[in-house]
Amino acid sequence: MGAMFRSEEMVLCQMFVQPEAAYVSMYELGEAGIAQFRDLNPHVNDFQRRYVSEVRRCSEMERKLRWVSAELPEPPPPPKPSPRILSPREINILEERIDYIESEIHEITKNAQNLKTDYLSLIELKILIEKTQTFFQDHSAHRKISASVQVYNNEGALGHLGFIAGVVATPRVASFERMLWRISHGNIFFKQAQIEEPLKDPITGHELQKTVFVVFFHGEQIKFRVKKVCTGFQATLYPCPATYKDQQDMLAGVGTRIKDLEIVLEQTENHRRLVLANIARDINTWMVAVRKEKAIYHTLNMFSMDIIKKCLIAECWVPRSDLPLLQRALDDGVKTSGSPIPSIIHQVPTQEIPPTFNRTNKFTRGFQNLIDSYGIASYREVNPALYTIITFPFLFAVMFGDMGHGLIMTAFAAIIIILEKRLAKQKTDNEIWNIFFGGRYIILLMGLFSMYTGLIYNDVFSKSLNIFGSSWRNVYDNATLMKHKMFDLDPAVAYTQTPYPFGLDPAWQFASNNIIFLNSFKMKLSIIFGVIHMAFGVTLSVVNFKFFKKPQMIFLQYLPQILFLLLLFWYLCILMFLKWILYSTVATDPVYGSACAPSVLITFINMMLFKDSEVRPPCDAFMYDGQKAIQRTFLAIPFLCIPVMLCGKPVYQILVKRRQSQSVEGGEVEKMEEDGIGEVMITQAIHTIEYVLGAVSHTASYLRLWALSLAHAQLSAVLWQRLLRMGLGGGSPVMAIPLFFLFAVWAFFTLAILVLMEGLSAFLHTLRLHWVEFMSKFYEGQGYAFLPFSFSVILENDDEDVKEKPNGGPPQ
Amino acid sequence: MACTICGPKFSLCALVLSVWGIIQLTLMGVFYQIGAVALLEDLPMEEGGHHSITDFIAQVEDGYTQNAHNCWIAALLYVITLVVSGHQFWMNNRASVSM
Structure with a gap:
């Protein structure tokens, strides 16, 4: 009881634990998340600590698992719950298994890359031959070249025209050609043709634009130089037969080899997919186990050894009410390890200021976050979050009062809360959604309170509800009514002297002095609420004075x-x-x-x-x-x-x-x-x-309560009058079609401007009223948060880390 | 799939809008039918063209009925959108599940 009233009492505990029992105890504490450990060797380098090798081993496993999971074609299923701690033997088996999997996948990937490289060169060769055929045969002018080339190739030294064919990256073609022309003093003939369909790089998977070229030249010297240039420009050269028949033979050969390779490639891909699918089932479970292991050793590193090196000494902050849990975790550790010496807890009296810990549930967490983002409460000071649960939605609703908009907000929050469990499972990094989801109970209360104030203001999308019958009546006869457009209603005569039972009289909707009346009413109301709110804040300081003696x-x-x-x-x-x-x-x-x-x-x-x-x-x-x-x-x-x-x-x-x-x-x-x-x-x-x-x-x-409330009411009235009224012109049933579309537009603006934008601005103003006007009266906010050693927090943070920096390249 | 015209987000939007439209327009139709004074300002009025009170009342009543009918027709149109977008939403969901 009274957990929200002020932060929990914390105890500084010293624990003496046997090293064998420490591992199991830490696992249980990590699951429970009740203790914040203090680093007892702050001056010791990370690499000189006791469990460095274990931490390093876990990091290595984690890295490998991350690499493997990056190779998976689709996100793996979430981890299975493992209630049990892994024994050292199981950890060893897991490590071996991860090693094996990693090398296997590495191998498969490498093989696939080699095959793909081969495949690429074969494809290039095939295209090259097809293109060169056209080079040789296209135009009659080139016949001569072709003829002399054939002569040269067939008969050896008779002709002196040689040629080299290959493939080079398209962006390099221009400079490549210029370079060739320079080194040969213009004595070469260069033909090129771009490959239309882009090829795939076997390693990166990017698309490659390549161009087929043929260089005709004269003499051995130039051939040598041309080859050098080709290597310089990373052009791939292919042996290309000169005669048409040879080319056809080669083309057929290449074709069959390509087909074979395609089959092999497909099989490799299938195998790889199979292996990965097998791994995908368990990978997240392993990942969780490894991370927990790492976190345990990381915590154990903070402990100090006693002089005879027989037991570990730890210091931690624990909420007093959780001391039995701590004791049980330590006892379990001792029982599991079978060590004869029990672990000892010893409460240390200290002058240090303990951390602030407010136990929250899913409902109060949102409100506590609102307070904590201003400043963590000093240790055991009055926690304003408790009162914020009511005052926050209420002050918000005073500004946002409208039945319709409140209903939309309530419906939205209610849907999130009903689907809460399902939505909580699918984690997204969509920040706006996470904010809405985290504040779902705040939004629900804000919506409900807005409906209430909407009833008081008698506003439903700026229209009034006449539930109980207005207390104003018509005092004019028909003849007078025909003559004028506006009438004065004297409250002495036209008002029945019994007020409208609940909220604002609907008659005010038609009054031309509607705004003047509402302004006076809402201004007074906001000052009254403000003074009460502040007086309450000042009074809360009494509780602090009494508590701190x-x-x-x-x-x-x-x-x-x-x-x-x-x-x-x-x-x-x-x-x-x-x-x-x-x-x-x-x-x-x-x-x-x-x-x-x-x-x-x-x-x-x-x-x-x-x-x-x-x-x-x-x-x-x-x-x-x-x-x-x-x-x-x-x-x-x-x-x-x-x-x-x-x-x-x-x-x-x-x-x-x-x-x-x-x-x-x-x-x-x-x-x-x-x-x-x-x-x-x-x-x-x-x-x-x-x-x-x-x-x-x-x-x-x-007074901002009044100002925002006025702005909200006026905006929603204007939206209705300017937009929806156009569709309500009566007339023939055909007018229903513009009404249909205008309603959609009106609904969009209602949602975007009145609910979202106005809601946000009212939210911010409410936040300010709490932080500045209310909390400045009693709140110190000088504390620091209690950050217990907890697996759930560590696992969540690690996920975020991974998202921030996607894993590095494959292991070398 | 041939039947999906719009994506999952758009169909969800249309679904929500249709539900909202059906509820609000039906209610507005009812309020027009019973002659709610709050909606009087939205009626089409001829400026200064009333010769007698009965004339005026007749015109107002006529406006109320017409608007009520129009609201209901628009609500019916939203029923159609509801069916279409609901079908689309269902198709999209099924498509994403089968994938």
Whole structure:
């Protein structure tokens, strides 16, 4: 009980564990996630620690598994739950198996690459022969060359024209040709043809653009040089027969070899797929096992050895309520290892500030995150997240009040929550979706509260619901109604004097002074909510003072602060209530007639400035008897509170110190204390100024509740009037078609602008109201978070790591 | 598959829009039918062309019925979109499962 009220009590524990039992105990603790271990050898290099070789072994296995999983054609299935810890023998078997798999896949990949390289060169050769045939036969002009080449090749030295054929990358062709022309002084003949369909690089799988070329030249010298250039440009040369018949023979030979290779390639691919499919079933389970293993040894590295090297000493922060769990984990470790010596837990009293740990569930986690992103609570200070669960959705809804939009939001959140389990399984790195999913319960509450405030404001997509029957009635006869477009409704006559039972009267939807009325109402409402919210925040500081045993602060800080806030700003709220209750159009006393109702704001300003308001004949200057005296008192007391806030704490500290130094002994300590007091004075002055100015500016800041609510209501009204009304022109049934389309457009804008954008802006303003206006009154936020050693956290973080930096190349 | 015209996301959008459209337009039709005052502003009105109160009332009532019918027709059109997008969504789902 009361887990949310403040963070849990933490204990610093020292554990003496036998090395044999430590492994099993750590496994259990990792599953439970209850202990935050402290590094006891902070000065020891990572490579000099005790379990370096184990950690390295696990890293190696992890790397291999990552490489293998990158080779998988599709994402492997999620890991199977393994409730049991792996014994050292099983780990060894797993390691061997991973080694074997890795080398096997490596081999297969290499073979496949070799085969593909062969295949590529064969294809190139085939294309080359096909192209060169056209080079040789195309034009009659080339016949001569062809003829002389044949002569040269067949008869040896008779002709002097030789040729070289090959394939070169297309982007290199231009420079290749130029280079050839240069080295031969223009004495060569260069023919080229681009290969239309791109080839595939056997290693990277990228597409290659290649060009077939044939160089005709004259003489051995040039042939030599041409070959050199070819190697320089990484051109692949192929032996190409010169006669047509030889070419045909070679083409046929190449064709059969290509077919054979295709079959072999297909078989290799099938084999590879089979092997990978076999691995895919288990790979994630192995990965989890290996990561857990690594995490355990990593934690064990933080432990220190005792002098005789017989047992490990660990220090950890544990929530007090989880101590039995810790004890059980250690006992299990001892039992499993069969060691005769039990592990010992020993609580260490310490001056150190423990980490802050708020136990959350899926419902409270979102709210706790809102608070934690401002600052982690100091150890055991009041946790505002508990109150945020109600105040956050409520203040949001005050700005977002609309039944329709609230319903959409509720439906969205409800769907996510109903499908929660299924959605939680499919992890995505879509950040926006993750934010929505993490805050699903916040969104649900925000939606529900918005529906409620929507009912109060009587807004459903800017239309009012007339559920109980309006309290206003028509007082004009038909003849008058025919003459004018606008009518004044005097509340004395047209209002039935019984208010509409729930929320705003629907008659206001048609009033031309609708906005003026709503503004006055919502402004007052937001100030009232604001003052209550802030007074609650100030009061929460009492709980902190009591808990941290500083009762004097209640008188020195809380009382002056709350008096300042209540006497000035709650009095403003009381004036509002008085105005609502006292003044009426049907009042018998003209002093309390609606014409005499004073402006609350002006009354308040006059109170601050000691001015008297103007008196118009039937009216009274004040709302009640003795108002002037009360206001003077209410103004005087807060001003007297300021010096108390300013000097109370420093004076108290001086007095305490003096009493101490009297009882112990004064002397040279005096000087140092002077310094301390000066600092305290300055901080206290800052705090006081901040609070006093803050009380004014924060109260005004709550007016954003009114401003956003007004903007939201107006936007939704405009959207309906400008868009949907076009489709509601009546007329023939054909008008239903534009209505059909306009509704879609209207729905889109309702969703995009009113629900998403306005929702976001209202959310941010609510967040600000909590962080700045509410929490600044009592929240310190100087703590640090409790980060227990937990497998689930480690596994999740590792997943993110992998996504950030995809695994490196294959092992060398 | 020949029957899938649109992708899974679009069909889901259309599905949600159709459900919303059917619910809201049917309700609006009902409210027009019972002559809800809140919707009076949306009726088509001829400017200053009323000679008598009865004339005016007749016109308003006519507008209410027409709008009610139009809303219901539009809701029916959304029923059609619902069926089409629902079919598409189902096809898409089946396609992704069979893959």
